[in-house]
Amino acid sequence: MKRCIQYFGILITLGLLFTSCQKDENFDSAEVEIQDDSTQHSIVHRNCGLDHYKSLLETDPELREKHEEKIRKFEKYEAHHIEDRAACSNPVTLPIAVHFQGVSSPNVSCLRSLAQSQIDVLNQDYAGTNSDISQWNNLSSHFPGISNGEACIQFALATKNHPTGFGISDGDPAVTINKTNGDTNSSWSGYINIFVQANTGVLGYSPLGGAGNGDGVVIDANAFGLGSGCGSIAPQSPYNLGRTLTHELGHYLLLDHIWGNGCNSDDGVTDTPDQGSEYYDCPNIGVSSCGSKDMFMNYMDYVNDNCMYMFSAGQVTRMENYVNSNLQNVISKAATVLGGTSTGGGTTGGGSTDDDSNDPVCASPSSTSVGNIKTTSATVSWTTSPNAVNYRIRYKKQGTNSWTVRNSTNTTYNIGGLQAATTYVYQVRTRCPEGWKPYTTAKTFTTKSAGNTNGGGTTGGGSSTTTVKLKLVLDYYGSETSWELVKAANYQTVSTGGPYSDGAPGQVINKTWNLADNNYILFVDDSYGDGICCDYGSGSIKILDGDNNVVASSDGNFGTYDYLEFEVNDGTVTFKNEEKDEKSAFIQKKEEGRVSN
Numbered sequence: 001m002k003r004c005i006q007y008f009g010i011l012i013t014l015g016l017l018f019t020s021c022q023k024d025e026n027f028d029s030a031e032v033e034i035q036d037d038s039t040q041h042s043i044v045h046r047n048c049g050l051d052h053y054k055s056l057l058e059t060d061p062e063l064r065e066k067h068e069e070k071i072r073k074f075e076k077y078e079a080h081h082i083e084d085r086a087a088c089s090n091p092v093t094l095p096i097a098v099h100f101q102g103v104s105s106p107n108v109s110c111l112r113s114l115a116q117s118q119i120d121v122l123n124q125d126y127a128g129t130n131s132d133i134s135q136w137n138n139l140s141s142h143f144p145g146i147s148n149g150e151a152c153i154q155f156a157l158a159t160k161n162h163p164t165g166f167g168i169s170d171g172d173p174a175v176t177i178n179k180t181n182g183d184t185n186s187s188w189s190g191y192i193n194i195f196v197q198a199n200t201g202v203l204g205y206s207p208l209g210g211a212g213n214g215d216g217v218v219i220d221a222n223a224f225g226l227g228s229g230c231g232s233i234a235p236q237s238p239y240n241l242g243r244t245l246t247h248e249l250g251h252y253l254l255l256d257h258i259w260g261n262g263c264n265s266d267d268g269v270t271d272t273p274d275q276g277s278e279y280y281d282c283p284n285i286g287v288s289s290c291g292s293k294d295m296f297m298n299y300m301d302y303v304n305d306n307c308m309y310m311f312s313a314g315q316v317t318r319m320e321n322y323v324n325s326n327l328q329n330v331i332s333k334a335a336t337v338l339g340g341t342s343t344g345g346g347t348t349g350g351g352s353t354d355d356d357s358n359d360p361v362c363a364s365p366s367s368t369s370v371g372n373i374k375t376t377s378a379t380v381s382w383t384t385s386p387n388a389v390n391y392r393i394r395y396k397k398q399g400t401n402s403w404t405v406r407n408s409t410n411t412t413y414n415i416g417g418l419q420a421a422t423t424y425v426y427q428v429r430t431r432c433p434e435g436w437k438p439y440t441t442a443k444t445f446t447t448k449s450a451g452n453t454n455g456g457g458t459t460g461g462g463s464s465t466t467t468v469k470l471k472l473v474l475d476y477y478g479s480e481t482s483w484e485l486v487k488a489a490n491y492q493t494v495s496t497g498g499p500y501s502d503g504a505p506g507q508v509i510n511k512t513w514n515l516a517d518n519n520y521i522l523f524v525d526d527s528y529g530d531g532i533c534c535d536y537g538s539g540s541i542k543i544l545d546g547d548n549n550v551v552a553s554s555d556g557n558f559g560t561y562d563y564l565e566f567e568v569n570d571g572t573v574t575f576k577n578e579e580k581d582e583k584s585a586f587i588q589k590k591e592e593g594r595v596s597n
C-alpha cells in the first residue's frame with residue numbers, strides 16, 4: 001500500500017481498520033482488492049490522496065484555475081532555467097511547522113524530538129545523503145544514463161517569530177500540539193505545514209503543488225518520524241523510516257507518482273522510466289512493466305520505506321524549479337523564522353568547499369567587457385577563473401530569443417557576422433570540473449553604423465534640447481525587458497537600454513534624455529512576449545517631462561512590444577499615441593529602419 005491510500009466501502013471502524021493496515025501481518029490481506037462491497041470486513045480499494053486531488057481538479061473550477069496558474073508560473077520559470085542548474089553550494093532552507101492533532105496526554109519534548117527526527121530524514125533524502133543511497137549506486141547498469149538527484153533544498157523547523165496563540169515561545173521549535181484542526185491554517189502562511197493526524201484513513205496526502213498559504217501535508221500518526229514514538233504518535237513498520245513525508249512533500253513540490261497514468265503516460269519528468277503502475281512492498285530489482293526497468297525504489301512509488309531511497313535528477317530539478325517559481329513567499333519567510341544556527345550549511349552536497357581552503361574556487365567570470373566594436377564585429381573579454389575547463393559565450397540581437405553559442409578556451413572571443421548599428425546582448429559562463437556555472441549578468445553593445453565612424457547615433461542638439469525622462473518599472477524577468485527610443489520619422493535609434501537582471505520585481509530604471517525637437521517613439525520589448533505586468537510583478541512605463549509631469553504611460557500589460565509616441569517641441573513634451581503589439585506594422589517598420597540606418 002503506501003503513502004496515500006484511501007479506503008472506500010463500508011468502514012464501520014475506520015480507525016481500527018487503518019491501524020491494522022499498518023501492521024505487517026495484516027498488511028498483505030489489506031492489499032487484496034475485495035470485489036464484494038457487501039462484506040463486513042476490510043473493503044479496501046487501493047488509491048491515493050493524489051488521485052483524489054486530481055479528481056478535484058477536474059470538478060472544481062476554482063481549484064483548477066489556481067492550479068493552472070501555478071503550472072504557468074512553473075513552466076515559465078523552467079523555460080528560463082533550462083540548462084542553468086549548477087552544483088548546490090548554498091541550499092535554500094524552507095521553514096517547517098509541525099502540528100500534532102488529537103494527542104492525549106502529550107509529551108512535549110518527545111513530540112519535538114520526533115518532529116526533528118522527521119526533518120533529519122527529509123534533509124538526508126532530499127540531499128541524497130541518506131545512507132541507503134548506496135543501494136542506488138549499485139544499480140547503474142539497470143538504469144544507464146540516469147542519476148539520482150541531490151536537491152538544493154533543505155528543511156528546518158522554524159524557531160522564532162512564531163504566530164501567537166499556539167503556545168510556542170521564541171527559541172522553541174514550531175511544533176504545535178492540539179492547536180490546529182484539518183489540513184490548513186492561515187496563521188501559518190509562509191511555512192510548509194505538516195499536520196500529523198491519527199486515523200486519517202490515508203498514510204498521507206498533499207496538494208499537487210503547494211502554495212505556502214497555510215496549506216501543507218497531512219501525515220498519519222503511525223507514519224511520522226523515527227524511533228519508538230510518543231504514545232499514540234508512533235511510526236509503525238513498514239512505514240517507520242519517515243519516508244511518507246519524503247513522498248508527500250514531493251507532491252507538494254509538484255512531483256507526480258513515478259508511474260504517471262501508466263505506460264506512455266508521462267509523470268512530467270524526462271529521466272524517470274515509463275512505468276505501468278505502482279509497486280508495493282519490496283520488488284526485485286529488474287522488474288519491468290513498459291519495456292524498460294522500473295524505478296520502484298523511487299520515493300514517488302508506493303513501496304515500503306526501506307525499499308525507497310532516491311529521487312531522480314529530473315525530479316529534483318522539477319522540485320527546485322517549483323520552489324523558485326511558486327514558493328518565494330516560503331523562501332522569504334525563512335529569513336524571519338529560522339534561527340541562525342540550526343539552518344543551512346553543513347549537510348548538503350556543495351561539492352568541494354572545504355577540502356582545501358587554499359584551492360582557488362572555479363566560478364563564472366567576475367566581469368565582462370566589449371572592445372574593438374566595428375560595424376559587423378566586436379571582441380568580448382572576461383576575467384579568468386581558476387580551474388576553468390573552458391568558457392561559453394552566448395549572444396543575440398536585442399529583442400530576439402535566439403542565442404548564438406560559442407565555446408572558448410581563451411578569455412576573449414571575437415564575434416563576427418554582426419549587423420551594423422544593432423544592439424546585441426551577451427553573457428559568459430565558465431565550465432568548471434563539476435559542471436557549468438551560471439551565466440554572467442547580461443550586457444549589451446551596439447555595433448557601429450555603416451558610414452558613421454563615431455557610431456553612437458545619439459542626438460546632440462546644443463542649446464535647443466528638451467529634457468525627457470523614462471521611468472521603467474521591471475517585473476521579475478528583467479532579462480526579458482529592453483527598450484529603444486527612435487525618431488518617429490525614420491526609426492533611427494536615439495537611445496537603448498536593457499536587458500536587466502532577473503529576480504528584482506519593482507526595480508525602477510530611470511533614464512534622462514536631452515532631445516532635439518522631433519517626434520519620438522519608445523519601444524519597450526519583452527523577449528518572452530508576455531509584457532511586464534502582471535503575472536510576475538507590476539511593471540510599468542512612464543515618460544515624464546523635465547518637471548516630472550507624466551506625459552505618457554503604459555500599464556505594462558502588453559505582449560512583445562509596447563509603443564509610446566511623443567512629440568518634443570521647444571521645451572514641451574506631448575503624448576501622441578500608444579500602441580501595443582497588435583500593431584505589427586510598426587515593428588516591421590522599426591526593423592527595416594534599423595537595418596537601413
Ligand SMILES: [Zn+2]
Nearest residue numbers: 003004048050
Ligand atoms: Zn502519493
